[in-house]
Every structure is written in C-alpha cells, then in structure tokens.
Amino acid sequence: MPRPDVIVKPQPWLWQPRFRPIRFLEIHATRGPTTPDKQFGATVNWMQSAGNGNPLQGWGSSCSYVLDRDGTLGIVLADDEMPKYSAGYGGAGSEWSIDEYGISYEWCQSPAQEEFTTAQYERGAVEFATKCRLYGIEPRILDEEVRTQKGPVNFSGFVRHDRCGNGYRLGKSDPGPKFRDADFVALVKERMNPAQPPVEEETMSSQEYKELRAAVDALQKKAAANVEFVQFEGFPQVYRVSGHTLEHAKDLASFDAQSDFAEVRVLKKGSADYATFARFNASFASLPREVGGL
Numbered sequence: 001m002p003r004p005d006v007i008v009k010p011q012p013w014l015w016q017p018r019f020r021p022i023r024f025l026e027i028h029a030t031r032g033p034t035t036p037d038k039q040f041g042a043t044v045n046w047m048q049s050a051g052n053g054n055p056l057q058g059w060g061s062s063c064s065y066v067l068d069r070d071g072t073l074g075i076v077l078a079d080d081e082m083p084k085y086s087a088g089y090g091g092a093g094s095e096w097s098i099d100e101y102g103i104s105y106e107w108c109q110s111p112a113q114e115e116f117t118t119a120q121y122e123r124g125a126v127e128f129a130t131k132c133r134l135y136g137i138e139p140r141i142l143d144e145e146v147r148t149q150k151g152p153v154n155f156s157g158f159v160r161h162d163r164c165g166n167g168y169r170l171g172k173s174d175p176g177p178k179f180r181d182a183d184f185v186a187l188v189k190e191r192m193n194p195a196q197p198p199v200e201e202e203t204m205s206s207q208e209y210k211e212l213r214a215a216v217d218a219l220q221k222k223a224a225a226n227v228e229f230v231q232f233e234g235f236p237q238v239y240r241v242s243g244h245t246l247e248h249a250k251d252l253a254s255f256d257a258q259s260d261f262a263e264v265r266v267l268k269k270g271s272a273d274y275a276t277f278a279r280f281n282a283s284f285a286s287l288p289r290e291v292g293g294l
C-alpha cells in the first residue's frame with residue numbers, strides 16, 4: 001500500500017521557472033548508496049539538503065518527482081518548474097537540455113538494480129498517462145530522436161536517461177535493463193484509454209502545489225526547528241472537498257476548518273526513515289499546538 005504522497009521542498013538552486021513547453025517525461029533510477037526501502041527517504045532528504053550542490057558550485061541533483069517502490073509519490077516540483085540538473089545537454093553541438101522540455105521522475109531502485117515493482121509501474125503509468133493527456137505527450141520511449149539533442153523539438157515522448165544524448169555523454173545507466181519499456185508504455189496507454197474505468201487522479205495543478213508548499217513552509221516556521229518535513233495525509237483530496245479557498249491553505253496555522261481531517265506526519269531531522277514519523281490526529285485548528293509540542 002502506498003503511503004500518502006509527500007510534499008518535498010527542494011533547495012532553490014535545483015530548479016528554475018520553466019521557459020519551454022513540456023514535451024518529455026524523463027525516467028531515472030535513484031540508486032542511492034543504500035537499500036531499496038531507503039531509496040525514497042534518502043532521495044527526498046537529498047532534494048531538501050543544503051549539501052546537495054549550491055548556487056556557487058552551479059549544480060546539484062534535481063528531479064520533479066520521486067516514485068517509491070510501494071507507489072508513493074514524492075512531489076518535488078510543480079510542472080512549470082524546471083529541474084535544472086536531472087538530464088542536461090548532450091554531446092558537442094547539443095542545442096538543448098532534456099530538462100528544458102522534461103518533467104523528471106526518479107524511480108526508486110538500489111544500486112543492486114533489482115526489478116522495479118508492480119506498484120511502481122502502476123502508479124508511474126497513472127502519472128505518465130495524466131501528464132500525456134495534460135500536455136499532449138505521445139506515450140512512447142524516445143531514443144534516436146534524443147541522441148543529438150539538436151534541432152527543433154517537434155516530437156514528444158518518454159526519455160530514458162540512459163538513452164539520450166546527455167545519458168550517452170555521461171555514461172548513465174539509469175533506468176537500466178530492468179526497466180520494461182514495452183510493458184510500461186502499454187500500461188500508460190491503457191490508463192490513457194477513456195474506455196477504461198476512470199482513474200482517480202490526484203495530480204495537483206502547479207498552483208495548488210505551490211500553495212501547498214507555501215502552507216508547509218508556514219507550518220514549519222511555526223513548528224520546532226527539528227522538523228525536516230511535514231506530510232499531510234490525503235491532503236489534496238480533503239483540500240478540494242473541504243470547500244476552502246486556496247487563501248486558507250496559505251496559513252494552515254490559522255486554518256479554522258471544521259474539517260475532522262487530518263493526520264499529520266512529521267519527520268524529525270536526522271531520522272533515517274518513515275518509522276520515525278510522529279503521527280498526530282489533529283484538526284487544522286489544533287495543528288500548530290500539536291506540532292509545536294514536539
């Protein structure tokens with residue numbers, strides 16, 4: 001069972017406002033130096049870490065989404081925010097970087113390169129199908145088209161990091177041989193097919209995501225300094241049906257919702273995984289007190 005999606009707050013130098021149309025969905029594998037079950041937490045922490053590059057150094061590692069092995073999604077960037085260092089330029093003469101046109105997904109996999117899970121393919125397919133419909137992206141794996149990264153980008157599709165000019169130049173091996181291209185594309189097409197039972201779409205708009213991130217910011221400012229990030233159980237859904245406006249979400253601390261939502265999980269700084277989440281059952285109104293009482 002996937003856990004609730006996680007709102008990630010990336011370091012500011014890892015992204016910039018998008019200036020080109022979205023044409024690609026990038027497929028990467030995390031391969032952090034830890035076990036499969038720790039890939040998600042490690043990657044999420046890395047996106048938020050001050051040690052992940054810096055503005056002077058001019059690079060870091062970034063992505064738009066992290067897809068855990070149980071299908072949980074970490075939302076790092078809004079779609080109109082471009083990951084700066086996910087898949088860059090190709091070889092000599094390359095005219096554009098993949099990221100300029102790409103939304104980048106890091107699929108959790110350890111360096112042992114175990115199989116990707118059914119939950120990952122399922123959730124990945126729902127996410128990719130949603131973006132394909134939203135941005136008119138063709139559900140297919142690109143290869144030849146993105147080898148040189150030159151010329152007009154009058155095509156669209158999925159870019160494997162190991163099969164684009166940038167990946168070839170850098171010798172990238174993700175997502176690697178375990179990623180089942182044909183099965184995944186078939187699954188995405190299935191999820192795009194309106195004849196299928198409707199998929200419950202949980203994708204937030206860019207604006208909603210930014211409002212939510214601002215809300216997390218506000219909450220964290222009010223919370224103890226040892227809070228690294230905050231996770232809202234079912235937040236997007238509750239958020240929508242609660243009938244409150246976006247303005248309310250900007251300041252959760254003063255959110256006086258009559259809602260009986262919610263469960264809030266807080267990951268304490270320095271903790272390695274989700275087992276250390278403190279869990280609260282709290283209404284929005286009581287949230288600051290509860291979190292502040294950590």
Ligand SMILES: [Zn+2]
Binds near residue numbers: 029161
């Ligand atoms: Zn990659």
